[in-house]
Amino acid sequence: MPNTRSELGTSVTLPVECYLLKTSSDTWPSKPLPGHVAGEIRNVSRGGAQVWLPEQFPISTHLAILMRIGEITLRAQAEVVGVAPHPKDGHYRHDLQWLSLSPQAEAALSKLVAGPQ
Secondary structure, X not given: OOOOOOOOOEEEEEEEEEEEEEOOOOOOOXXXXXXXXXXXXXXXXXXEEEEEEOOOOOOOOEEEEEEEEOOEEEEEEEEEEEEOOOOEOOEEEEEEEEEEEXXXXXXXXXXXXXXXX
């Protein structure tokens, strides 16, 4: 999937669950990363999403993402391509790029990004 994260996203407020898939061995942090965290998606596009999480994940970390759009549970894999160095209200902003989306998830995401018709 091409890097289309530069697209303008759609502002949303959706709960999200993130599961650690892999992290680069040559990156921080020195403390172990949690296997699962819950947070909030605040912006989404066809190229990726902006999520706020209580833990800070390093750039290049791969995450499995679960979020609900209406009646559909969107499942995706994403890579952390940006992260805020300091928390805001106890959460760190992470910029994610989609690595894979199921066809059902891609359709639901396209509908969400397109907005009400």
